[in-house]
Amino acid sequence: MTIKQIFLDMDGTLLNEQGTVSDDNRRTVADSVCSVTLVSARAPMEMQATIQQLALTAPQIAFNGGLIFDPQTRKPLVHHALDPKLSSNILTILAQKFPQVSVSCYDQADWYVERVDGGILHEQALTxxxxxxxxxxxxxxxxxxxxxxxxxxxxxxxxxxxLKCQLDQFTGVINCQQAGNQYLEITSLRAQKAQGIMTLLESSELTLAEAAAFGDGHNDLPMLKVVGRSIAMGNAAPEVKAASQFVTLSNEDDGVAYGIKHYLD
Known part of the structure; x- marks a missing residue:
C-alpha cells in the first residue's frame, strides 16, 4: 500500500537532543510527496517553529491528541481539555504530597507555572x-x-x-503518560495519539494502511500499532522497537530522513 500520510513524534524522534531539526530531516520531509503531521505532547506554541521550518500545512496534533489544530490559522479542529474540577483536584494533591516536583500547566495558547525552578529552566531551554x-x-x-x-x-x-502510584486513583479518568525518564504528562482521557491520527485520516478519506508513523517513546506505542507502516527510532525504548515493523537510525543520526528514504518508498 502506498503511504500518503506521515505522522511524526517530535522529541526523541524528529528533533535531536538540542531540540532542533537537522538539515537532512528538514530536506527529506520537505521533499516528501506525503502529507506530514506532527503528533506531540507539546503545546501548539512549542510546535510552531518546527511547523514553520518544515512549511507544514496539514492539521497538526498537540497534547498527545488533546488538540488538533490548523497550523496556519491556529484554529482548533478537535479539542479535549481536562475537566476544571478534576485538574484542580489533581494539582491540589500534587502540591500537598509532592511539593518538590516541578509542575506546569497549559491551555491552548500559554504555559503557566507558580515558580521557575530547575525543571522549568530546563524546559525553557529545550522549547x-x-x-x-x-x-x-x-x-x-x-x-x-x-x-x-x-x-x-x-x-x-x-x-x-x-507519583504514578498516587495518580493510579485517577485511572479511567485521565490519560497519564511518562515521557523519557523525567516527564509525566496528564491529559484528558480522550487525548490519545492513536485516536488523533484516526480522526485526521477519516477527515482526509485515507485508511490506516496508507499511513506511517515514527516514534521513540511509550506514548507512541498506540499510534505505531495502528498505522500501516510503523518505524521506531534507533534510540527508542526496547518495547517500542519490538512493536514496530522497522527500526531506523537514532534521532541524533537523522533517523526520520533515513526511515522515509528506506522504508516508505
Whole structure:
C-alpha cells in the first residue's frame, strides 16, 4: 500500500537532543510527496517553529491528541481539555504530597507555572518558550481555565514511581503518560495519539494502511500499532522497537530522513 500520510513524534524522534531539526530531516520531509503531521505532547506554541521550518500545512496534533489544530490559522479542529474540577483536584494533591516536583500547566495558547525552578529552566531551554508565572496556586488557576496538559518534571525514579502510584486513583479518568525518564504528562482521557491520527485520516478519506508513523517513546506505542507502516527510532525504548515493523537510525543520526528514504518508498 502506498503511504500518503506521515505522522511524526517530535522529541526523541524528529528533533535531536538540542531540540532542533537537522538539515537532512528538514530536506527529506520537505521533499516528501506525503502529507506530514506532527503528533506531540507539546503545546501548539512549542510546535510552531518546527511547523514553520518544515512549511507544514496539514492539521497538526498537540497534547498527545488533546488538540488538533490548523497550523496556519491556529484554529482548533478537535479539542479535549481536562475537566476544571478534576485538574484542580489533581494539582491540589500534587502540591500537598509532592511539593518538590516541578509542575506546569497549559491551555491552548500559554504555559503557566507558580515558580521557575530547575525543571522549568530546563524546559525553557529545550522549547525556547517562557512560561507565565501566575500569582495564585495552579489549583486555583485550574478552576477557571480550560487546561489541556499538566506536566510534571521529576528528578529521581523513586519520586516518579510514587507519583504514578498516587495518580493510579485517577485511572479511567485521565490519560497519564511518562515521557523519557523525567516527564509525566496528564491529559484528558480522550487525548490519545492513536485516536488523533484516526480522526485526521477519516477527515482526509485515507485508511490506516496508507499511513506511517515514527516514534521513540511509550506514548507512541498506540499510534505505531495502528498505522500501516510503523518505524521506531534507533534510540527508542526496547518495547517500542519490538512493536514496530522497522527500526531506523537514532534521532541524533537523522533517523526520520533515513526511515522515509528506506522504508516508505
Amino acid at each position: 525556547r518558550q517562557t512560561p507565565i508565572v501566575i500569582q495564585q496556586t495552579l489549583a486555583q488557576f485550574a478552576q477557571t481555565h480550560s487546561l489541556f496538559k499538566l506536566m510534571l518534571i521529576v528528578d529521581d525514579t523513586q519520586t516518579m514511581q510514587a
